[in-house]
Amino acid sequence: MLGLCGELDLASAPLLESELENAVLGPSSTIVLDLNELGFIDSTGLRTILSAHERARERGGQLLLTGCSEQVKRLLSIAGVSERLRTITSPDGLLV
């Protein structure tokens, strides 16, 4: 599980990208991105998340989002990816 905070944009996306790269190649098949502390995502940030989602899916895994703010939900909806990116209300159940 990865927790994000601050703003995910052109400047910070490469950081997340390398983290997600590691996570996707790791042993766990499910990656949870906790966006609870995240104030803002722009399109670069969205691409990073979507790319990771695609790679995880190719490997038979999945990428889940939790703690999505209204802005993030809106962005996902406009991007037409709400139905593809599963969002969960709380990550706790997955940590057993």
Add this chain to the structure above:
Amino acid sequence: MDLLVEAGAVLASSLDLATTMGQVARLTVPGLADLCVIDLRDDDGSIRDVAVAARSESIPGDLEELRRRYPLDPAGGHPVARVIRSGEPVLLPEMTSELLSSFAQGSEHAKFMIENDYRSAVVAPLLARERTLGALSVLRLGDGDPYSAQDAELVYELARRSAMAIDNARLFSELRSVERRLEAILANLAEAITVVDEHGRMVFANQAAADLLLIDTPEDLMAQAPGTIMPRFLVYDEHGRQLDLEQMPARRLFRGERAEPLLVRNIIRTTGEERWLIVRSSAITDPQNGEVLFAVNVFENITQVKRVQLAESFMSEASRVLASSMDYGETLQRVARLAVPQIADWCSVDLLNERGEIENVAVHHPDPEMVALAQRLDRDYRRTPDEVAGVPEVLRTGEARIYTDIQPEALAAYAHDNGHLQLLQAIGARAVIIAPMFGPAKPIGAITLVSSESLRRLSNADLALVERLARRAGTAVENARLYTERTVIADTLQRALLPRSLPEIPEAQLQAHYSAAGELNQVGGDFYDVFQYGSDGWMLVIGDVCGKGPRAAAGTALARHTLRAAAMSGKSPTDMLGMLHQALLLQPAEADLCTVCLVSFRRTSENAQLHVALAGHPPPLLIDQHGDARAIGRPGTLLGVLDTIEINESQDTLRPGETLLLYTDGVPEAGRSDRQLGEDGLMRLCRNAPQLQLRELLEHIQEAAVEHAGGRLRDDLALLALRLTP
């Protein structure tokens, strides 16, 4: 009566208790007494003799020895003890051996009194402020006349006056001990403290004050004549205004004004050392009439704190100025103005121009005549890059230089001729710092700071500050130069990527607006396009390719041309988007993400039929004739990332008087993330749409977005609007 007069003089002469009582006792011998003893009661109630005087030389010593060994019992029958207890005087005209034995403190005491032939005695209480401080005893020994009531009255009176003197002396000694304690505290305080009277005389100073005012000891400091200390310093307020003695808080107090703590910049004339002090003064007033007797000055030295604070605020202000504009000639002039008088009296900035010449681009001094002088110096004696010292040297070596304590001979040696020397002398440099401004490879200029009439000594801390400033300024100049070049390129490229002009659509008005993001002079990823679609329709396109710069430019070009090509081959909006998606996926390496909004437009008899297809793009707004806006279209997947996309076309109708507005996310996302303009904000802006021309509406929205972003857009924004001609 003479005795009382003499006693009065003695009692008034000194405030030292033991001395005074000794004198009083001696006054009574031999005129009034053969032996006089003054006893005082201590705080614990015990009685001790403080003065003994006698006609016989041996008696005082013997008596004191005896009293030491056999102290008077405060509760006993000795007349002194009784008088102290009762506060009432006692006259013992005739004392028999039996009487003496009855109150003796033992046989030795009795023997002493009998052997010395104690005959007659008066014991009077020492009464002051209704307290018995002790007793005054006079005795006649041997054959003298016994004391009369008249003698007793005289003794009472003497005792009364002595008591008052003792009381005063005690008060004084208490006061002295409080004072001594206070003085010890003040003397050891780290803060410099002085106490001055209304004539400016210093009545107290501690060592810290002496150190601060450059005098060896507090005593030497207090011995200075009033008004001779301040001229050793240059004193300014924090705004650089020179202050005189009358503006000091202490002088204000004596004038009956309020004296707020004063922050002063203090420069030692002899050395040029600069200190920052907070001067606080409070008044000591006469309790009777409220007049100010003394002013207590406390000087707190905050030089270190102030230096760091000034350096930081100066740097942040300078950085702000340097970042504020890409016109570096003007920003450097503003930086020069900032440095004076905070750091030095002069600031000048030189740049190497494209021909490799040293060019003065900014110079500042508070006096315009002095600035003219410097400009004349630059014009008449322009420095050449091969000169050994000064700016040319720093530009060659890239090393900052500091010259402290410049002597007249050094100026003379540096000057080319007499005229040059005169100009240099008029500028009056006393210390100089020159720091290089670096470009990517080598120095591109230098900042020079000169201390002259302020006598301010430039320190290594100043050198470090000026080096920081020069580095920052160098970067700013370099950026500005690059910016100018790149702005031209980016502008050209962007214009190539956006339609040169919009087509004329019959019976409709069309308007577009594009704003590049703030300071980044790079090509943005937003694009728009309008072209004919089918035989009787038009296609409005707005989109956003993720990112900025060359990559986004390539993505933008790809998007526009793919969509145009797809439209010409008669593809539906969904298929057009599918083609672009495939094209993007075929891009090498990391796929480009792209969002697109397509609105096709076909005129019907009165209205227009709209077909909306969205691919990850914010839905367009349809603004009715009342200014109410609603989003139209259904969400579809963004392009270039996921394997498959899903597009949902929808239809709507545009009526005369209504406005169709397409926009990119740079519009609602303008402003800081926690308070963006938002879609709601955009809809509010649309309320005025019916009253505005399309051009006015788009300008209105763009201005609001820029204002919301505090003048700096972080993303570019594009707007496209359509309205039917009524």
